[in-house]
Amino acid sequence: MDAPVRRSRFAGGPAGGGIRVSFEFFPPKTAEMEHTLWEAIGRLAPLAPAFVSVTYGAGGSTRERTHATVKRILAETALVPAAHLTCVAAQCADIDGVVRAYCEAGVRHIVALRGDPPGGVGERYAPHPGGYANAAALVAGIRNIADVEISVAAYPEKHPDSLTVDADIDMLQAKVDAGANRAMTQFFFENDHYFRYLDRVRARGIEIPIVPGILPVQNFKQARAFAERCGASVPRWLAERFDGLDDDPATRKLIAAAVAAEQVLDLVDRGVSDFHFYTMNRADLVYAICHLLGLRPNAAQEAKKAVA
Numbered sequence: 001m002d003a004p005v006r007r008s009r010f011a012g013g014p015a016g017g018g019i020r021v022s023f024e025f026f027p028p029k030t031a032e033m034e035h036t037l038w039e040a041i042g043r044l045a046p047l048a049p050a051f052v053s054v055t056y057g058a059g060g061s062t063r064e065r066t067h068a069t070v071k072r073i074l075a076e077t078a079l080v081p082a083a084h085l086t087c088v089a090a091q092c093a094d095i096d097g098v099v100r101a102y103c104e105a106g107v108r109h110i111v112a113l114r115g116d117p118p119g120g121v122g123e124r125y126a127p128h129p130g131g132y133a134n135a136a137a138l139v140a141g142i143r144n145i146a147d148v149e150i151s152v153a154a155y156p157e158k159h160p161d162s163l164t165v166d167a168d169i170d171m172l173q174a175k176v177d178a179g180a181n182r183a184m185t186q187f188f189f190e191n192d193h194y195f196r197y198l199d200r201v202r203a204r205g206i207e208i209p210i211v212p213g214i215l216p217v218q219n220f221k222q223a224r225a226f227a228e229r230c231g232a233s234v235p236r237w238l239a240e241r242f243d244g245l246d247d248d249p250a251t252r253k254l255i256a257a258a259v260a261a262e263q264v265l266d267l268v269d270r271g272v273s274d275f276h277f278y279t280m281n282r283a284d285l286v287y288a289i290c291h292l293l294g295l296r297p298n299a300a301q302e303a304k305k306a307v308a
């Protein structure tokens with residue numbers, strides 16, 4: 001008898017029944033992508049996310065674009081931006097400079113990451129000479145210079161560089177010891193991976209929020225390629241659901257909504273209240289899933305949007 005439980009859980013209505021969400025965007029490369037991003041931000045902002053984060057391209061390749069996007073979010077919306085930052089291909093002093101520039105611009109939340117090696121996942125990671133060795137060192141570096149909220153990454157199915165889940169949790173522990181306030185997870189499709197990981201993290205005495213990262217599958221082929229690169233497993237049932245839909249984007253979208261809805265509703269039923277959505281700069285699926293979670297547009301955010 002699942003349904004009645006679910007209905008009562010969502011009786012929270014417009015306030016979302018205690019559900020908190022955050023949205024991740026990537027900085028646009030072209031004017032057209034910029035337009036798409038800002039359409040997505042405009043649609044999702046009224047849902048009053050706890051924060052919206054902007055990724056940092058591999059090797060710092062989007063440094064200026066990330067900064068520009070974060071600054072525009074600060075200037076034109078009431079949203080709280082979180083700027084991603086990686087250790088790749090930069091000396092500590094350069095990275096510290098980026099942190100200071102963010103602080104001066106009014107940013108109060110950084111997502112601190114090691115980043116991937118320039119050749120991509122699979123290549124052995126070598127810290128930049130004079131750079132931060134890993135995300136834990138970066139967190140410590142940020143803590144030395146700024147009083148900001150710091151989020152880090154966590155891996156329910158372990159990071160591909162880690163030999164074991166325990167080694168991976170050692171790194172999470174190091175990030176927490178250095179001052180991380182929250183972890184957002186790599187995406188996963190089987191909720192049991194998340195709960196097993198959470199049990200192990202809590203058993204180690206790590207108490208920070210471990211917020212599940214949700215990837216609505218806008219494009220199955222692309223999602224499978226991402227998953228292969230980052231060590232997330234793609235269950236056979238998921239592939240079967242998208243089977244035969246390569247040339248049928250309308251049906252794919254309906255299936256994607258159903259799959260993501262099933263995943264987040266199960267997480268809620270099992271006690272999860274915070275979600276980090278990988279939006280891929282698209283609003284529609286994420287908006288629909290948030291609606292299912294009970295979130296409704298906030299009038300004050302709508303007004304701010306109308307002014308902007």
Ligand SMILES: Cc1cc2nc3c(=O)[nH]c(=O)nc-3n(C[C@H](O)[C@H](O)[C@H](O)COP(=O)(O)OP(=O)(O)OC[C@H]3O[C@@H](n4cnc5c(N)ncnc54)[C@H](O)[C@@H]3O)c2cc1C
Pocket residue numbers: 054055056057058059084085086111112113114115116117125133134135136152153154159161162163167168169171172184185186187213
């Ligand atoms: C929520 C989220 C947001 C992200 N945003 C971005 C982004 O904006 N830009 C970007 O480029 N990437 C991003 N990534 C990807 C991330 O940079 C990669 O997963 C990267 O490979 C690891 O970064 P980290 O911060 O988890 O590293 P760390 O926490 O430093 O390490 C990750 C894992 O690798 C293992 N490890 C690290 N070093 C070693 C070593 N020397 N020997 C053995 N094991 C080791 C550790 O066990 C550790 O658990 C994001 C990932 C997540 C989950």
